Amino acid sequence: MLVRLRHSRRQLALPALQFGLVLAVLHFDQGAASLIALALLLATGLLGWVSALRHARLIDDTPTSRIASAAQGYAELRGRAQPLGGTPLLSPVDGLPVLWYRLLIERKQRDGKWRPVSRDESEASFLLEDGSGSCVIDPDGAEMLVRRRDLTLRDELRYTQWSLIRHDRLYVLGDFATLGSIDADFDLAAQVRDLLAEWKTDHPALLARFDLDGNGELDLKEWELARAQARREVRQRQAARLSAPELHVMRQPQDRRLYLISDLDPAIIARNYRRLAAFHAAVFLGAAAATAWFEQIGVF
Incomplete structure (x- = not known):
C-alpha cells in the first residue's frame, strides 16, 4: 500500500x-x-x-x-x-x-x-x-x-x-x-436601505418608476411608494434564498x-x-x- x-x-x-x-x-x-x-x-x-x-x-x-x-x-x-x-x-x-x-x-x-x-x-x-x-x-x-x-x-x-x-x-x-x-442575522431594514441607495445611482430610472405626477421629483407619497416596492423586492429575494437548496x-x-x-x-x-x-x-x-x-x- x-x-x-x-x-x-x-x-x-x-x-x-x-x-x-x-x-x-x-x-x-x-x-x-x-x-x-x-x-x-x-x-x-x-x-x-x-x-x-x-x-x-x-x-x-x-x-x-x-x-x-x-x-x-x-x-x-x-x-x-x-x-x-x-x-x-x-x-x-x-x-x-x-x-x-x-x-x-x-x-x-x-x-x-x-x-x-x-x-x-x-x-x-x-x-x-x-x-x-x-x-x-x-x-x-x-x-x-x-x-x-x-x-x-x-x-x-x-x-x-x-x-x-x-x-x-x-x-x-x-x-x-x-x-x-440566509444568514440568521438578516437585516431587512439594512437591505432595503442598500437597495434604495442602488436605485438612487440611476436617478432617471428611479423617476421613471415612481414619479407619478411627472414633475421630475419624488414627493413624500412617491418616496413611500419606492420604499414599499424596495421592501417587497427584498422579501422576494429573501424568500428565493430560503427556498434554494x-x-x-x-x-x-x-x-x-x-x-x-x-x-x-x-x-x-x-x-x-x-x-x-x-x-x-x-x-x-x-x-x-x-x-x-x-x-x-x-x-x-
Whole structure:
C-alpha cells in the first residue's frame, strides 16, 4: 500500500535534511560547523515533532459530522465519493473516468534508473455523500493520502497515477461551509436601505418608476411608494434564498490547519502521524544528547 502526500513536502523533506545534517556532524572536524548542524537538527526535529503530533491530535479529536447537521467551521466528514456532474474528469493515462488524479511521468535512463519528466494533478471538485446530504469537496490545498496507484509502461516512459474514483470511501478534514442559505442575522431594514441607495445611482430610472405626477421629483407619497416596492423586492429575494437548496462545501481552512482528503481509515492516518512524530522526537533528543556530549568533551 502506498500513501501519497501532496502538500506535506516539509514533512517528507525533513528526514532527508536531518540525515544530511547527521553526515555533516560526523564529517566536519570544526566545532562551529558541527554546532550549526546540530542546531539545525534540533530545530527540524522539534518542528517535525510538533507538526506531526498536532496533525495526529486533530484527526483523533475532531468528531465525525453528518453533512445535513454539521456545524460551520472545522469539521470531519466520511462518506462515498461521487462525481460533481457535467463533463466527467478523464484519466490522462487510460481515458477512464476518475474524480481526482495525480500523475508522475518518468523516463528510463541508460543506467536503468527512472528520471521524472513531468507531474500533473487535477483540480476539479467532486462530491462526498453520507446519506444525509452531499458536500462539494475542493481539493485545492489539500493533503491527499490515496492508496490507489496504477503503473503503466509505454516504450521508455513509466506512468504512475494515484486516483480517486466513484464510490470510494472518503475521509475529509477541513473547513465546512454552507453557501446559499440566509444568514440568521438578516437585516431587512439594512437591505432595503442598500437597495434604495442602488436605485438612487440611476436617478432617471428611479423617476421613471415612481414619479407619478411627472414633475421630475419624488414627493413624500412617491418616496413611500419606492420604499414599499424596495421592501417587497427584498422579501422576494429573501424568500428565493430560503427556498434554494443549500450548497455545502469543504475547503482549505484559512488558519492553516490540516486539510486532509483520504481513502484511508483515519485511525491509520493518525497512527502514521504519531510514528512520524516519534521519529522527529528521536532526532531532536538525539541531537540534544550529542550537543551535550560534544560540550562535555570540549568540541565546542
